[in-house]
Amino acid sequence: MLDTMKHLVILGAGTAGTIVANASRHRLPSDWQVVVVDPSARHTYQPGLLFVPFGGPTDLERPRVDTFAHGVDWVRLGVSEVDALGRRVTLSNNEVLPYDLLVVATGCRARPDLVEGLTGEGWGTRQHEFYTLDGARRLASALDGFRGGRLVVNVVDTPITHPMAPLEFAFLAEAFLTARGLRAQSEIVYVTPDDTLFARPLAAKRLGDLFAYKNLKVVTEFSTRAVDGATRTLRSFDGREEAYDLLVSIAPHVGAHWVEAGAWGDARGFVRTDPKTLRARAMDHVFAIGDATDLPCAKAGSVAHYQANVLVDDLARIAAGEDPVGGFDGHASFLVETGHGRAMLVDYSNDVEPQGGTFPLPGIGPFTRLEETRANHWGRTAFQWMYWNGLLPARPMPVPTHMGLVGRELPPSLHRPY
Ligand SMILES: Cc1cc2nc3c(=O)[nH]c(=O)nc-3n(C[C@H](O)[C@H](O)[C@H](O)COP(=O)(O)OP(=O)(O)OC[C@H]3O[C@@H](n4cnc5c(N)ncnc54)[C@H](O)[C@@H]3O)c2cc1C
Numbered sequence: 001m002l003d004t005m006k007h008l009v010i011l012g013a014g015t016a017g018t019i020v021a022n023a024s025r026h027r028l029p030s031d032w033q034v035v036v037v038d039p040s041a042r043h044t045y046q047p048g049l050l051f052v053p054f055g056g057p058t059d060l061e062r063p064r065v066d067t068f069a070h071g072v073d074w075v076r077l078g079v080s081e082v083d084a085l086g087r088r089v090t091l092s093n094n095e096v097l098p099y100d101l102l103v104v105a106t107g108c109r110a111r112p113d114l115v116e117g118l119t120g121e122g123w124g125t126r127q128h129e130f131y132t133l134d135g136a137r138r139l140a141s142a143l144d145g146f147r148g149g150r151l152v153v154n155v156v157d158t159p160i161t162h163p164m165a166p167l168e169f170a171f172l173a174e175a176f177l178t179a180r181g182l183r184a185q186s187e188i189v190y191v192t193p194d195d196t197l198f199a200r201p202l203a204a205k206r207l208g209d210l211f212a213y214k215n216l217k218v219v220t221e222f223s224t225r226a227v228d229g230a231t232r233t234l235r236s237f238d239g240r241e242e243a244y245d246l247l248v249s250i251a252p253h254v255g256a257h258w259v260e261a262g263a264w265g266d267a268r269g270f271v272r273t274d275p276k277t278l279r280a281r282a283m284d285h286v287f288a289i290g291d292a293t294d295l296p297c298a299k300a301g302s303v304a305h306y307q308a309n310v311l312v313d314d315l316a317r318i319a320a321g322e323d324p325v326g327g328f329d330g331h332a333s334f335l336v337e338t339g340h341g342r343a344m345l346v347d348y349s350n351d352v353e354p355q356g357g358t359f360p361l362p363g364i365g366p367f368t369r370l371e372e373t374r375a376n377h378w379g380r381t382a383f384q385w386m387y388w389n390g391l392l393p394a395r396p397m398p399v400p401t402h403m404g405l406v407g408r409e410l411p412p413s414l415h416r417p418y
Helices: 015-027 046-054 133-144 165-179 201-213 257-261 301-319 374-391
Strands: 006-011 032-037 042-044 061-063 072-075 079-083 088-091 096-098 101-104 149-155 186-191 217-219 224-228 233-236 241-243 246-250 286-288 332-339 342-348 356-361 365-368
Touching (some): 006 015, 015 301, 046 165, 046 374, 079 257, 133 246, 165 186, 301 374, 342 374, 365 374
Parallel strands (some): 006 032, 032 072, 101 286, 149 246
Antiparallel strands (some): 088 096, 224 233
16 A cells, blocks of 8 residues: 655654654644654663762653653664665664654763773772763762762763763762761862863853862863773873772763764764754755754753754644754753752853853743752752653743843852852
C-alpha cells in the first residue's frame, strides 16, 4: 500500500528530542508521523546528578516510554548511519527508516578513557566523575569517607555539557565540607583549561569574586596531559603539576560516532549547525538541536528548551508549506548552586551579556540574576518536578524563549560587591 504519511524522525530522546517530539505531535497535522529513535529504556534527569555526590536524591530516572505524548512513535534502537541524500536513517538492526524531516538530538557524552591515566589506578577510588548516575554514586561514597585533603575539580577540555556544573560542584563541596567540620583541613582547587571561570566576563567576575570569598583556589590555562593515579598527580602539557587526594574529573565530550564519520560533523562528532535556523549546514531537511550541535552557545537543558521552541515553530511552518524563519538567539538560563541553600541566576544570549535584575517577571522575579538568593536555590531544586511535568511534555512554560532587556539592572558587582 502506498505510504501517504509524511515522517518527522527525531534521533535521540533526551531533553531536546523529547520536547521536540511531544511539541511536534501537538503542532503537526495528522498526516505527519512523529518518530523518535533512542535505544535506552530510561530517561535521566541530568541536572539532579550534581546533588548525588552530596547525598542528594538518586531517583533521577523515568521509563522513557512514559515521557512521550500520545501519538509519538518510539523506535527502541540506535542509529548507525544517516544518508542525508537518500533521506533515510539506518538503525542498529540494519533496518532503514525514511524521513521527510530529520532532527538530530543525540547529545554528547564525557569520555574519561580519552584522558591518559584517568581510568587507570585509582579510578573509582581517588579519581571520579559525576556526569553519570553510577559515577555520581561512587563519588558520594568517596566524599562520605573523605577526611580532608586536596580536592581537585578538573575540567579537561571544553565544550562540556552544562559548563556551570563543575563550578557548582566546587561550591557544593565547600558547603559539604564546612557542614562536616572538614573545611579547615581541606583545600578545594578548580583546574580549568580556560583563562577564566566562565566565557561571559560579568558572570566570570561575579563567580570569581564568590570563589575568592569562599576561599576556593583557581588554576587557569591548565591543559591536562595525564593523570597519574599512583602518585595522585595531575600533569599539564606545559609541565605543571597539581597534587590531589580526591580528583573530580570532567572528561572531554564527544558527539555521536556516526556524525564524526560523515561530512556534516566536526572532528568530535558535533553537527555543524546554523546558529539561528538550527539547520545542519549543507544538509537539506536536517536540523540539529541541544548538546549534539557545534554551536558556541552553552550545552544545556535550558538552551535545548529555547531551541526546541524555535525549531518546532519552523517544523510546523514547513509542514504547512511555508518557509522556516529561525531566530534562535543563543539564550541560556542557569540557576547556579553556590552552596548553603543559595543559588545565582545567570541568564544571557549571543547578544546580551549577563546582567542583574529579576527573572522571569521584571521587578517581581522570583529569581534574581547574578545574586545568590534562597529563591534561586528553591527554583533549582523544584525544577525536577517542572522537568517531568512541564518541560518534557512541552507544556507552555513561563519563561521567554528569547532574551529580553526588560527587568535588567546594572551589573550587581557595581553596587554590591562580596
Ligand atoms: C551534572 C549535570 C548537571 C546539569 N545541570 C543542568 C542545569 O542545571 N541546567 C541546564 O540547563 N542543563 C543542565 N545540564 C545539561 C543538560 O542535562 C543537557 O544539556 C541536556 O540534557 C541536553 O539535551 P540533549 O537532548 O541534547 O542530550 P541528552 O539529554 O543527553 O539526550 C541525548 C539522547 O540521545 C540518545 N542517543 C545517543 N546516541 C544515540 C544514537 N546513536 N541513536 C539514538 N539515540 C542516541 C541518548 O540515549 C539520549 O537519550 C546538566 C548536565 C549534567 C551532566
